[in-house]
Amino acid sequence: MSSYPPDGPPQTTLRQRLADLRGPAVPPRPLDARALAALAANPGCGRRALLDGAGVDKTALAAALGSPAAFGQSQFAIVRGNSFEARVKGDGGAELLRLTHARLGGGAEPPGPDSRVPDLTAAGPEGRAARTALALREATAAGTWTLLDHPMLALEVAGTPAYLEPDAVVVHPDGRWTVVEIKSFPMIDGAADAAKVGAAARQAAVYVLALEQTAGKLEGARVGHQVLLVCPKDFSNLPTAALVDVRRERAVTRRQLERLTRVEELAEGLPQGLCFDPARPAAELTEAVSAVSAAYAPECLAACELAFHCRERARDAGEPAALGRSVRGELGGLTTVEAALAAAAGAGPCTGTDPDSDPTAAALREAARLRAEALASAAARPPYQAPETPECPC
Structure with missing residues (x-):
């Protein structure tokens, strides 16, 4: 029986336990909205919940296990995306605020010279999250158009805080907060690739959930259920925008995240000395990974770095879930x-x-x-x- 109190182990003990699982000399890998959306899509996978909660680098772990997976954007796509985002946010975010007003302005006055872009610099993710919360409070009280460039939001996931960084958040004069997603895929004749828009919506839903936790503490603040998707227009580099309703994605993500087993419960049942440090021998890592239950499905191949390793084990065990x-x-x-x-x-x-x-x-x-x-x-x-x-x- 656990000697922990009913509300779980002390936070210092949990952090030390997660650090031991990750490896004493391995820095934690922070969660992002894309990883959280993939985690919410498979809430029954204790393996991913524990590894993400401990900050394990699953890409390096998969390579050490002999089952590497190629994920992420190409260098060309990253450079193109950064260039487009800089163009959208140039001149103090004037173009981005104009697009927001054109799509979601309602009866508000258009953004003018009094629009604000506060400095969100602070030490560490905790400090940046606190600075973002303060900037949101000040912007809501001021009642002016405000652009928060790369704010830091906090969201509790499986008992541990995750720090998320959306592209931008716009505060309206009426106290409404809008999440902005800037993507480099084109919007041709007012429509973009449905699969890419769906992925962006699931990612933005995580930001909406995190913003709602902050908005619940402020009077007069509310989070819009429509996010602003900004993409290049047709085949140019000029920005255009469309509204994406994320109420369904938000509800699904919230329900799935609530179903996740708390990280301390997963860590408590593991044997002492278990470690997922990619520098360890492959045989030891295989044994360590096998000690945590997984819920593999073919959909994992598009969202998880360990999918190829889990698929091989599922096939060896004859699990029907490997077929779907x-x-x-x-x-x-x-x-x-x-x-x-x-x-x-x-x-x-x-x-x-x-x-x-x-x-x-x-x-x-x-x-x-x-x-x-x-x-x-x-x-x-x-x-x-x-x-x-x-x-x-x-």
């Missing part, structure tokens, strides 16, 4: 691929006195019979012969 969450759900009580194949071959649980005792196994057996009949019918047909082409009379 829908397959795992359809198989019901058949918890391995081997059990499903045995049921399809007639050796499963429906071979007793009651052939319909397991509907899933019976359905698999029927599907196997139909497949065998189709293959036999195809094999019995004569091979296809293409018709002869008549010779050209010329």
Whole structure:
């Protein structure tokens, strides 16, 4: 039984435990909104929750395990994105404020010379988050257009604080706060790639959740459910903007983050001496990673650096989830691929006195019979012969 009080272990003890898991000489890797959105999409994965909570560099860990994954933007895309963002925020953010007023201004006066861009410089993420909260409070009280360039927001995730840095937050004269996402993919004829817009919406929903925690402490402040997506117009470098409603993404992300197991609960059940330092031998790291439960699904390949390692282990264990969450759900009580194949071959649980005792196994057996009949019918047909082409009379 744990000797911790009901509200969990002391924070200093938890921090030391997470530092030991990460490696004494390894600095923590901060969480960002993209990682939180991916974590919320798979709340049952204790492995990702623990590694992200401990600040483990999963890219380096995957490489040390022998299953590296290529994630992130190319250097060209990063340079192009930085150049476009600098253009959007140039001249004191005048263009960005103009776009915000054009899309979300309502009856407010357009931004003028009294618009503010406060300095958010401070020491460390905690200091920057406190400075951002102060700037938001002052801007809301002042009642003027204010642009916060790369503010720092705090959001508690699985019992540990995560510090997030959106591209910008605009404070309206009426006290409304709007998250701004600046992306380098083009918006052609007023529309952008749906998949990229969806990813941006999920990322922005995390920022909205973090802002709501701060807004709840201020009278007259509220966070808009529409975020401003700024992209290059057509094939130029000129900025254009569109509104993206993130209420659905916000609700899903909030529900999933609330389902995450607290990091201290995950860390408490691990053996002493466990460490995820990428400098350790691969065999030791494999054993350490296997000590934490995972919930692999093919969707992880697009969002998690450890996905290839987890996929290999899931395949070795014959987990149906390796074929997709829908397959795992359809198989019901058949918890391995081997059990499903045995049921399809007639050796499963429906071979007793009651052939319909397991509907899933019976359905698999029927599907196997139909497949065998189709293959036999195809094999019995004569091979296809293409018709002869008549010779050209010329």
